[in-house]
Amino acid sequence: MLGQLVEPHRQTDEKILSVKGLEVSFDGFKALRNLDFSLDYGELRFLIGPNGAGKTTLLDVICGKVKPSGGQVLFKDHIDLSKHQEHQIAQLGIGRKFQTPTVFSTLTVFENLALSMKQQRGLLSALWAKTTSEQRERLHLRLSMIGLADKANERAGSLSHGEKQWLEIGMLLMQEADLLLLDEPAAGMTDSETEKTGELLHSIAAQQTVIVVEHDMEFVRRYARTVTVLHEGTVLREGTMQDIQQDDKVAEVYLGRRVERGA
Numbered sequence: 001m002l003g004q005l006v007e008p009h010r011q012t013d014e015k016i017l018s019v020k021g022l023e024v025s026f027d028g029f030k031a032l033r034n035l036d037f038s039l040d041y042g043e044l045r046f047l048i049g050p051n052g053a054g055k056t057t058l059l060d061v062i063c064g065k066v067k068p069s070g071g072q073v074l075f076k077d078h079i080d081l082s083k084h085q086e087h088q089i090a091q092l093g094i095g096r097k098f099q100t101p102t103v104f105s106t107l108t109v110f111e112n113l114a115l116s117m118k119q120q121r122g123l124l125s126a127l128w129a130k131t132t133s134e135q136r137e138r139l140h141l142r143l144s145m146i147g148l149a150d151k152a153n154e155r156a157g158s159l160s161h162g163e164k165q166w167l168e169i170g171m172l173l174m175q176e177a178d179l180l181l182l183d184e185p186a187a188g189m190t191d192s193e194t195e196k197t198g199e200l201l202h203s204i205a206a207q208q209t210v211i212v213v214e215h216d217m218e219f220v221r222r223y224a225r226t227v228t229v230l231h232e233g234t235v236l237r238e239g240t241m242q243d244i245q246q247d248d249k250v251a252e253v254y255l256g257r258r259v260e261r262g263a
């Protein structure tokens with residue numbers, strides 16, 4: 001099982017996510033229109049765009065919360081996500097983390113992670129049954145990855161906001177999701193927590209694929225590899241942050257209004 005965690009990325013042209021001509025309508029209003037988007041295995045992709053651009057709606061479609069009115073969303077080149085319910089999509093290997101952490105505050109950090117472990121057993125037996133040595137190894141690996149190894153026995157409720165966010169990311173990692181969808185993972189964090197989060201995203205992307213929706217342009221500048229800019233429900237531009245910052249159209253619709261250009 002541990003071998004899965006260090007599996008090298010595949011070298012083929014296979015995409016982990018491939019979105020074509022995606023349309024989403026809310027009572028006739030097109031929140032997403034003719035949107036094309038694809039993601040290679042092991043990518044760390046930042047999704048940015050002005051308010052109402054469609055970022056959350058795109059994540060909602062990927063995780064099954066919103067059904068498209070047109071187009072195609074393929075996971076691993078062969079799974080049509082529009083045909084699956086939200087819980088099935090989670091089981092298929094797509095994990096979503098919302099902005100507000102939802103950890104079990106009366107349980108310890110370790111127990112929260114153990115409960116999230118991908119397994120056949122029910123919740124209670126997962127908590128009380130003995131973990132195998134292999135499972136403990138996975139738990140400790142994730143604990144150190146999220147920087148909470150020395151807080152394993154503390155109640156999650158006593159953690160700082162940033163630590164709760166990391167714990168929740170760790171819980172997603174325990175589910176062994178292949179694709180993680182993170183909504184503003186560094187929101188409300190201190191500077192040092194923000195830095196650790198940026199580093200954590202990069203270490204996750206060494207093994208899994210990550211999409212991050214982000215408003216904090218300083219965070220994007222520091223940690224983004226490839227950035228996709230959405231505007232009015234479709235992709236406006238895609239490229240490195242440097243490309244994006246130099247793009248006049250992006251400056252016009254987005255960056256110019258939110259951040260000083262070239263800063």
Ligand SMILES: Nc1ncnc2c1ncn2[C@@H]1O[C@H](COP(=O)(O)OP(=O)(O)OP(=O)(O)O)[C@@H](O)[C@H]1O
Pocket residue numbers: 026029030031049050051052053054055056057058
């Ligand atoms: N359930 C809904 N019903 C009606 N309209 C919706 C619904 N959800 C989103 N919208 C609209 O769809 C558009 C895209 O919204 P979305 O939340 O995806 O944008 P966003 O890029 O995530 O914005 P923000 O950065 O402000 O979170 C907006 O105009 C929004 O008002």
